[in-house]
Amino acid sequence: MKNILTIILGFCTAFAVANVDPQPGPKPKNIGIALFRAWQPMDVFGVFEALWELGLLTPINVYLIDADGSAAMVKPFNPFATGSNTTATVLADYSFDNAPPLDVWIVGGGIGTRDNATMAPVIEFTKKVYPSLQYMISVCTGASVLARAGILDGKRATTNKNAWAFVTQFGQRIRWQPHMRYVRDGNVWTTSGVSAGVDGILGWIEYVWGTNVSTTVTNAMEWYHSGANDDIFGTLHGL
Amino acid sequence: MKNILTIILGFCTAFAVANVDPQPGPKPKNIGIALFRAWQPMDVFGVFEALWELGLLTPINVYLIDADGSAAMVKPFNPFATGSNTTATVLADYSFDNAPPLDVWIVGGGIGTRDNATMAPVIEFTKKVYPSLQYMISVCTGASVLARAGILDGKRATTNKNAWAFVTQFGQRIRWQPHMRYVRDGNVWTTSGVSAGVDGILGWIEYVWGTNVSTTVTNAMEWYHSGANDDIFGTLHGL
Numbered sequence: 001m002k003n004i005l006t007i008i009l010g011f012c013t014a015f016a017v018a019n020v021d022p023q024p025g026p027k028p029k030n031i032g033i034a035l036f037r038a039w040q041p042m043d044v045f046g047v048f049e050a051l052w053e054l055g056l057l058t059p060i061n062v063y064l065i066d067a068d069g070s071a072a073m074v075k076p077f078n079p080f081a082t083g084s085n086t087t088a089t090v091l092a093d094y095s096f097d098n099a100p101p102l103d104v105w106i107v108g109g110g111i112g113t114r115d116n117a118t119m120a121p122v123i124e125f126t127k128k129v130y131p132s133l134q135y136m137i138s139v140c141t142g143a144s145v146l147a148r149a150g151i152l153d154g155k156r157a158t159t160n161k162n163a164w165a166f167v168t169q170f171g172q173r174i175r176w177q178p179h180m181r182y183v184r185d186g187n188v189w190t191t192s193g194v195s196a197g198v199d200g201i202l203g204w205i206e207y208v209w210g211t212n213v214s215t216t217v218t219n220a221m222e223w224y225h226s227g228a229n230d231d232i233f234g235t236l237h238g239l
Numbered sequence: 240m241k242n243i244l245t246i247i248l249g250f251c252t253a254f255a256v257a258n259v260d261p262q263p264g265p266k267p268k269n270i271g272i273a274l275f276r277a278w279q280p281m282d283v284f285g286v287f288e289a290l291w292e293l294g295l296l297t298p299i300n301v302y303l304i305d306a307d308g309s310a311a312m313v314k315p316f317n318p319f320a321t322g323s324n325t326t327a328t329v330l331a332d333y334s335f336d337n338a339p340p341l342d343v344w345i346v347g348g349g350i351g352t353r354d355n356a357t358m359a360p361v362i363e364f365t366k367k368v369y370p371s372l373q374y375m376i377s378v379c380t381g382a383s384v385l386a387r388a389g390i391l392d393g394k395r396a397t398t399n400k401n402a403w404a405f406v407t408q409f410g411q412r413i414r415w416q417p418h419m420r421y422v423r424d425g426n427v428w429t430t431s432g433v434s435a436g437v438d439g440i441l442g443w444i445e446y447v448w449g450t451n452v453s454t455t456v457t458n459a460m461e462w463y464h465s466g467a468n469d470d471i472f473g474t475l476h477g478l
Binding site (some may be wrong): 045046049054058059064071074080082086087160162192219223224236 | 279280281283284285287288290291293294295296297298299300301303310313319321322323324325326327328329330332399400401431432433434435437458459460461462463465471472475476
C-alpha cells in the first residue's frame, strides 16, 4: 500500500502540474503577511517557509505586519480547557500605518479571527490595500477577513473545512467551495485550513513563476504537494 | 489521476496507521523547541502547529528556548544572492540557563546549523539535557546537533535529503537512512527536511497518545500524513 502511494505521489509531484509557464509582465516583489493576536502558527509560517525558499531563487521582500507594529502572540483569548500553554510571540516588521507598498497581501487564520475587535483593523487595512495589489491571498479562516472586506463578493472561494459555518456567514453571493484544497478567482487566492495554505502558495508560485520554480521550492521543503482539487477534508469534516 | 490520488490518500489518512494504542505510563508534558539565529521557519512552526493542536486535547507546555532568552531571527548570516529580504523575529520564552525542566527537547534545522559559533551552545544544552528527557526529536538539519552531541552514535537516523553530506559528516557509526521520512530509534526521533518534521511529530504523537489523538490533530491541520517509510525525496535529491 505504502509503496503504491509513494510511486503515485512521486509521479504526481514530478509531473502532475508540469508545464505551467510563468506569467508575463512584472513579478510581484513586496509581500506582506498579517499578524494579529491568536494567529495560527502554520497559517503564517507554512506560507513564510515557501516564500523563504522562493527568495533564494528570485528577489522578494516578505514583511510581517500588524495593527501596531509590535509583538503578536499565538496565545488565545481564553485559556485552553486542558490548561495547556502553547504560546509564541513574533515581532512585526511594520504596522498598518507605516507598511511599505505591497504587491501581495496574505491573511492567515486562527482563533483571533473570531474576535471582532482584533480583526477590525485587519479588515480595514485589507479593504484599503486590495485595490493596489497584484494578488490577494488568504489561508484558513483568514478568508473571513476577505469576506468581511467585501473582496469575495460574487467570487469562488474556500476556507477551513472545520470552521466552515463561521467563515461562510460573511460576504454576499460568495460561491464557497467545500471540496477544494485552494481556489483562484481572478487575482484572489483562498485556501482551505492550515497546511492547505502551503499547497495554495505553491500553486500561486507556480502560476506566477512557472513550474520549474515551484518544483524547486516544493522539493527543497520536501513537501508532498496537493493540487487545487485534491481535498479530502471537506468530506472528513462533514461538508 | 488526481481522483485516484485523492482516494488513496483518503484511505491512507483514515486507515493506514490505525490501531496504535497510547504508550503506558506518564505522558510527556513540558516540551522545549530550540531557537537560534537563522532557524528554518517551518522546522519550528510546523512542529509547533501540531503541538498547538495537541494542546487542545491534552495538557502540555511548549517553550521556545534559545542561548540568551531574547529574539531569534530567521535572517541568514550572509545576504541571499537574489537580494531577497525574508526575515522573521521570534521571541524566546527562556534561555538555556533558565530553561524549565523538559520532558521533550526538539531541535530544528536551518542555515544556522552551518555556523559553529551559533550552534555551540545548542549542542552543549542538548548534550546536558538529553539524559533527563523522555524523548529527543530533531527536524531537518537539526539532526546535526544531535550527531555533534553524540546522541546518534550507533543509532538509525535521518535528516534533510538536500543537506545530506553536511549532516552525515558528524557522529560515529550512525546508520543514516536516506529513504525514510522519519526514524525512531529508542527515544530519539529524527526527521527528514522541513515539512517532514510535521509527519515526524504526528508519528510521535501517535506513538505516545495513540491513533485517535494523532488523527484528530492531523485532520484539524488538514494535513496529508506521510508515514515513516513514505519518502520520495532521497531519490529526488540523488541519494
